[in-house]
Amino acid sequence: MDLYEHQAKKLFARYGVPTVQGSVVYNSEQAAGAVADMEFPVVVKAQVKVGGRGKAGGVKLAHNLQELNQYTNEILGMDIKSHRVRRLLVDPGVDIAEEYYLSFLLDRSNRGYLAMCSVSGGMDIEQVAKDTPELLAKIPINPVDGLTRECALEIVKKGQLPEEIQDKAASVVQQLYEVMIDADATLVEVNPLVRTTDDEILAIDGKVTLDNNSEFRHLSLFDEFRDDSGADFREIAAKKVGLNYVKLDGNVGIIGNGAGLVMSTLDVVAYAGEKYGDIKPANFLDIGGGASAEVMEAGLRIIMDDPDVEAIFVNVFGGITSCVEVASGIVKALQSLGDSAEKPIVIRIDGNAVEEGRKVIEEANLPYITTAARMDEGARMVARITADRLGLSNSEGE
Numbered sequence: 001m002d003l004y005e006h007q008a009k010k011l012f013a014r015y016g017v018p019t020v021q022g023s024v025v026y027n028s029e030q031a032a033g034a035v036a037d038m039e040f041p042v043v044v045k046a047q048v049k050v051g052g053r054g055k056a057g058g059v060k061l062a063h064n065l066q067e068l069n070q071y072t073n074e075i076l077g078m079d080i081k082s083h084r085v086r087r088l089l090v091d092p093g094v095d096i097a098e099e100y101y102l103s104f105l106l107d108r109s110n111r112g113y114l115a116m117c118s119v120s121g122g123m124d125i126e127q128v129a130k131d132t133p134e135l136l137a138k139i140p141i142n143p144v145d146g147l148t149r150e151c152a153l154e155i156v157k158k159g160q161l162p163e164e165i166q167d168k169a170a171s172v173v174q175q176l177y178e179v180m181i182d183a184d185a186t187l188v189e190v191n192p193l194v195r196t197t198d199d200e201i202l203a204i205d206g207k208v209t210l211d212n213n214s215e216f217r218h219l220s221l222f223d224e225f226r227d228d229s230g231a232d233f234r235e236i237a238a239k240k241v242g243l244n245y246v247k248l249d250g251n252v253g254i255i256g257n258g259a260g261l262v263m264s265t266l267d268v269v270a271y272a273g274e275k276y277g278d279i280k281p282a283n284f285l286d287i288g289g290g291a292s293a294e295v296m297e298a299g300l301r302i303i304m305d306d307p308d309v310e311a312i313f314v315n316v317f318g319g320i321t322s323c324v325e326v327a328s329g330i331v332k333a334l335q336s337l338g339d340s341a342e343k344p345i346v347i348r349i350d351g352n353a354v355e356e357g358r359k360v361i362e363e364a365n366l367p368y369i370t371t372a373a374r375m376d377e378g379a380r381m382v383a384r385i386t387a388d389r390l391g392l393s394n395s396e397g398e
């Protein structure tokens with residue numbers, strides 16, 4: 001998971017890394033409020049998870065309220081390498097004397113970390129690596145030994161940082177390494193790490209990538225920094241109950257167990273819906289192997305609640321979990337949903353103990369339910385029901 005600059009700097013601060021932390025704002029009123037206790041100039045910075053914002057015009061120094069207002073309006077909504085700017089960071093301005101580069105990355109091929117440091121920071125580091133590779137030092141770090149004071153000093157020396165600032169810079173190197181290790185990051189990059197006119201070292205930009213495979217041991221960190229701004233709220237709700245849900249733009253709700261089966265179901269529904277013109281799956285939802293009553297209910301709730309959904313196709317294969325359990329799950333779920341379950345449902349279950357399973361559904365005698373013996377038959381049924389509700393007729397005029 002990549003962090004926004006403001007999140008990265010928040011994380012840095014917890015490890016004592018000297019940095020600037022202004023306010024995150026979403027409009028010009030908030031920006032004006034944010035500078036109430038700051039001195040001009042302030043920096044207005046697009047918060048997008050992509051580099052080169054400065055070059056794209058997404059970082060501006062504002063010297064007064066009028067400039068602040070102008071830059072805020074210019075940068076909000078800007079498209080930076082296909083990332084739409086929706087939030088800004090307003091930071092206190094810094095008097096910069098020099099700009100350095102410092103990063104740690106996971107070096108898989110060497111089974112260790114790699115530190116990179118350069119006196120020539122601020123601009124495009126790829127350009128530095130290409131044009132003046134002698135100015136970009138690369139120092140491998142053995143993760144077992146960790147980063148000693150000597151090694152931190154070696155990094156800043158090889159990066160050719162001025163001698164009088166090396167001691168301070170080495171401390172920041174050690175703090176950033178701690179961020180890397182402690183947060184299980186695969187990348188920690190500061191560009192620029194600046195030397196201020198009064199000889200302080202400050203991280204004024206930050207890029208951090210957390211290792212998704214380590215989420216289980218950093219639950220609160222992931223929760224804190226997770227960015228749901230682009231996600232559908234149903235996707236968020238589904239994730240909370242451990243379901244795999246993706247919102248699509250059609251009108252047939254889909255529930256299945258196993259990613260492969262659900263994908264095939266999307267295909268057959270899209271195919272059956274084609275002849276009505278505009279009937280397509282409204283979502284991907286995989287309730288997984290267990291398919292218990294609880295997960296079935298949680299899944300049905302999410303889909304029933306989607307106003308785009310006209311009808312639902314439940315396509316479950318009983319493997320280890322028998323069809324009796326699956327069927328009881330569906331029945332229990334619908335009973336507990338009660339009156340809120342008022343959209344037509346086509347159910348196709350197959351597999352282990354299918355006859356007994358179908359019987360469970362028939363005997364429950366629930367309204368709105370049709371059963372199908374086969375997947376393509378179920379897809380045609382749900383497409384027809386959806387078409388009826390939308391007043392569409394098929395290409396054969398039925």
Ligand code: GDP
Nearest residue numbers: 043051052053054055059093094122191192205
């Ligand atoms: P990036 O282009 O996405 O990497 O964004 P940065 O946060 O690195 O900002 C780009 C450049 O803006 C930096 O290299 C600085 O030269 C400049 N900049 C950022 N913050 C300040 C500041 O507080 N004061 C001044 N004078 N310049 C700044």
Ligand code: MN
Nearest residue numbers: 122191192205
């Ligand atoms: Mn930068």
